[in-house]
Amino acid sequence: MRIERDIDRTVSFRSSQGTVFRGTLSKLSRRNIVFEIYNPFSPVQMSEVLSDLKVRRGKNLVYQGDAVVTGIVTTSILVVVSATLVNQWSAVDAIISDPAGLGSEVGRFVDEWDRANKLQPNYQLKVADLRSFLSDLSFWLDQVDLAVEGEPGANHTILDAARFEEIKAPVMPRLTQLFLELEEACRQLDVDEVENHKQLAQRDLLPLMMASPFFNRVYSKPLGYAGDYEMVNMMFRKERRGKTTYGQIINDWLLNGGPPEAHRNRIYMLGKMLDKAAEDAAAEDRQVRILNVGCGPVQELQLFLAKNKEAHRFSFDLLDFNAETLAHAKRQIEAATAGSEEPPNVTYILQTVQDLLRQAIELPENAKTYDIIYCAGLFDYLSDRVCTKLVRLFHQWCEPGGRVIVTNVHSSNPVKGLMEHIMEWHLVMRDESDMVRLAPDLGPLKIYTDETGINVFLEIDKPPV
Structure with a gap:
């Protein structure tokens, strides 16, 4: 991968949240791009579609279209993003009238074709x-x-x-x-x-x-x-x-296949966790405060609300970065609690991971505390640096005697090639030792997997006072 001398080093794109960012180009080929964003909060995630990505050669756009994020490396001051380019290049119109430029472009095409077809x-x-x-x-x-x-x-x-x-x-x-x-x-x-x-x-x-x-x-x-x-x-x-x-x-x-089965197992395991929390709360006659980060369609909560008579003891804060997802979750929760005399208190929070981390830095004294904090699935798309910050943040927000649970797709995933090569579904997969490294100096940890071994769990019980 190389950058032609006349390609501008500044690129721009729109994130899935609609925010426009600019980056500095590092590497470029017909199918791939690598650029740096000077933002410590990692404004993109794995497998995210970056829209209206623009690459220029002088006054001309040579690429304008979508790109799918395939890699993220974060440092203290910048994020290095790798992505697959989805659309066709648009440089031909600009060079067709320039014989020298046309010849150079044809030669570049043949060279890249030769490299691209040296396949195993x-x-x-x-x-x-x-x-x-x-x-x-x-x-x-x-x-x-x-x-x-x-x-x-x-x-x-x-x-x-x-x-x-x-x-x-x-x-x-x-x-x-x-x-x-x-x-x-x-x-x-x-x-x-x-x-x-x-x-x-x-x-x-x-x-x-x-x-x-x-x-x-x-x-x-x-x-x-x-x-x-x-x-x-x-x-x-x-x-x-x-x-x-x-x-x-x-x-x-x-x-x-493996990952969907592992996902279903995870839902049932989280449901059992909620059932056990309800049993303990009933025995001690107390309330339970829960934060679910990256809540998605909250299938485990739907199952819990449909059958557990102690649900009224719970208050749930459901956080997601997508408004449509939260609206769907709200409809499902309202349907599950319709007719209930004592429904749980549910709050819906629209917030990005970047906003969450920024809030933790700027307003630590205003943080709400919870008995259980769980994040199931979001870490699959985030870098180690961001995940480590989030685990520490969750631990800070957890009440003494409370619990933090995060999950990740295991690096032994048997269909990694299918997901990455054909589906453009890229995850940050981790094994047990990787999960341990996300929680340095936070006390005893419990690491386990579901029956398939494809979902790995990190569980931290915060010691009581």
């Missing part, structure tokens, strides 16, 4: 195998759908559940085998080989994967970032969705 044969083979199977499967299942539509007296276009399960039985193991073989090929790549190989995987496999509503949501990121509330809902509900049987098969395979 095994990776190419595994992508081709998967593409071939998915293409043939799509064609065959389309014939099945046509046959269903033509059945005598049929008034439906969806395959019945029994026949759907019959199709799944031989197909799912083969899909798993092909994806795992591609995963192994992904693991064999050096870091500087990944981007060129990703182009091949996305070119060949995206058209065949987009039939899955879940995949479509993750890749398109309609709210400007991966992991939005509806994507999380899809993982939890695990519904049969898709306009065709083929789309439903791909969707089913994805939602029954």
